[in-house]
Amino acid sequence: MTDDQNHQDSFSRRERRVGRRQEEILQAAASVFASKGYAAATTREIAAAADIAEGSLYNYFSSKRDILVAIISRSPSPVDRLLADTEHLTDRDQFVRFIEQALMAPAPEQPWMRTIIKEAWADDELFRQYQAGHIEELTSRLAHVIGSGVKAGWLRPLDPNVTAAAVIALLMAFMMHPMRVCPAVETPEARIQRVRSAIDILLYGLMGNQSPEPEKE
Amino acid sequence: MTDDQNHQDSFSRRERRVGRRQEEILQAAASVFASKGYAAATTREIAAAADIAEGSLYNYFSSKRDILVAIISRSPSPVDRLLADTEHLTDRDQFVRFIEQALMAPAPEQPWMRTIIKEAWADDELFRQYQAGHIEELTSRLAHVIGSGVKAGWLRPLDPNVTAAAVIALLMAFMMHPMRVCPAVETPEARIQRVRSAIDILLYGLMGNQSPEPEKE
Amino acid sequence: MTDDQNHQDSFSRRERRVGRRQEEILQAAASVFASKGYAAATTREIAAAADIAEGSLYNYFSSKRDILVAIISRSPSPVDRLLADTEHLTDRDQFVRFIEQALMAPAPEQPWMRTIIKEAWADDELFRQYQAGHIEELTSRLAHVIGSGVKAGWLRPLDPNVTAAAVIALLMAFMMHPMRVCPAVETPEARIQRVRSAIDILLYGLMGNQSPEPEKE
Amino acid sequence: MTDDQNHQDSFSRRERRVGRRQEEILQAAASVFASKGYAAATTREIAAAADIAEGSLYNYFSSKRDILVAIISRSPSPVDRLLADTEHLTDRDQFVRFIEQALMAPAPEQPWMRTIIKEAWADDELFRQYQAGHIEELTSRLAHVIGSGVKAGWLRPLDPNVTAAAVIALLMAFMMHPMRVCPAVETPEARIQRVRSAIDILLYGLMGNQSPEPEKE
């Protein structure tokens, strides 16, 4: 083993260790942010949750705000998720599954998701950064599919661009909504029923009588 | 004019002045909260925005938090708005108008609405207070209408209770969603188109081919 | 009645009214000070207790501190009380009664007395003002009596000046001590017994076997 | 030196440093409290007197009040001092010395003593905490000694319980009295004379002609 390799190795080992530590801090911070909100969370709490000293945070992030930004920018955006799901989105069945997957997405229960919803909602800059400007592409892809569907007849005759925008708005709102409109304690079964119903309405609204029957449990 | 009247008058005049001042403070606070969030807003800023001294805030509200609570509790809840709209909701046309009105509701652009969305979203206690527990009644009323619609044939054969819950979730999410998914600057016309499309999808999803044609502009 | 008389009358009438108001304020303030201490008391509380508006206080006193000073300077100092009791203090029986009266003085239960103890204790300037510099005269009078008593034989042979100082210190300490050393709840009878015992000790300590037997109840 | 020792050492070193800092703060605070009273003292002044930043106070104490409580609870209570002095208190000579020591106790000139007197005097809760409830035991011990003394003849025939209570009241009052009754500036010699005289009076009052002659200087 050459010196150079040695150096490279230790370098990458250090890099990995740093990455691991950062990850720990971000997880800890996300959980603290999720429960009290960014502003009410203290660096002391974050450090305690990450099991390191307060000052050590600053070896990995340059400020408390930087931690929040890191959480948000490293988290998969729902927009990006939808975007990924539009790859190879061409035929009727895939379209159905696209809508289903979007709405079935688990309620925002992971700490980072709650953090994003709480904080990005209140901060235009963060929100913009989080949504990452991929909305346009998502819209155009979906519009393209809708156009095909209309032409092929498995979608009602709808304006592709406008409908795409409307569908995305409905999906996003539904996905990120904290679902607190419903009775404080909703059974998981009730939740699934409700979501299935929303899927049904949306698909029927888009497809008309070509819409698949909602599956029975 | 008797002394009694005089006293009464000056009393109510004072009351009115107090009410006016409170209103000014709430407006100022809502606008500050809306732009920076509750936690990041300072009493100094609120006072400056209301054009009074910092200490004077406390002649009208007992704490910063109290100001937030006042904003929220004095603001019309969308749940209550929907609930009011369900009065006399029986036939097909009224149902259509109910959905339309809900979705056409102006985007949350007034300061107090942004404040509510930002803060109540992140605070279970506030949210509960704001939503006021009228969800159950709203659901049952809507389920009743849906049942009638299904029986009368102007709605597809849907489960009334589950569908009511799903519709409310969709409406609420759409109503309160900050609409920031769309390009930062969306023309009002584009917005209207998008909302109309959402209405169309929802109504068609619920009613099938009985759905009214979306109006052309 | 001449105009002049008229003017004089209304003038003195106003003066009397002012005096009455000041008295009310002082009483109210003393009671508030007594229960929370000067610093923790607010002008709002004082005004409420005196049943006038906050701002009106300043028509009668120039500051909160001024109210405290007025309370203290208008209150009879225990030093002055003792001093008054030394008038015509010549013979043995009067000396006995002097000691008895000093020690039997009711525990400091009136608001102004508690106020003085609390505040003057903590404030050299106030204390000095309160004690009014009559200590020296009190000492010299008492020393004179003690000298006579020693000469006449109804006092043990004691140094008049030193003994006078010591007796005054003992009396003052005992008079102003909040008596909280004793069990939180002491029956009035127990208190009287204790005070009588202190009188007995002091008198016997000064007079030897000429001391009067403590009265039996 | 093993790692373990090393760790232990640095641990105790830190502990010692913390203790030292706390001590510094308490001294500084006591001196500020002594001169202006607790309520009028500001954390800024305390910090300045302790030569640290204002915020640093809160690394050692959780509030301004906590500093006061620490001062008071770490200070030797005169009650406890007297109590300690009653150990092995049986014969005449020890009794004489007990009284002497109590009254000779240095006037309350240390800052913490002035603080205690000022604040505990005005605050029932603090007072109770400070006096520690050992009064009852002190009384009963003293009553026992007095009973023996009366039986043995070196005390006048006095009721043990009542006399014990009276003596304690006299001692406590004298010990804690700020001695400000006397001329503003009293020479130390004059003070000693006065105290000696008080001792003489008290002892003679209790013992009659068995009382020791006051020592001459």
Place this chain on the structure above:
DNA sequence: TATGAATGAGAGTTCATTCAT
């Protein structure tokens, strides 16, 4: 003269950040 809303300096306290160890 009486009022009480308005004021703003200043209180105690918190906490993100720094830095000597």
Place this chain on the structure above:
DNA sequence: AATGAATGAACTCTCATTCAT
């Protein structure tokens, strides 16, 4: 790299005092 005590600016809130009515 890790620590956590030290920092001090900035926070919310209080309250003696003023002054227009």
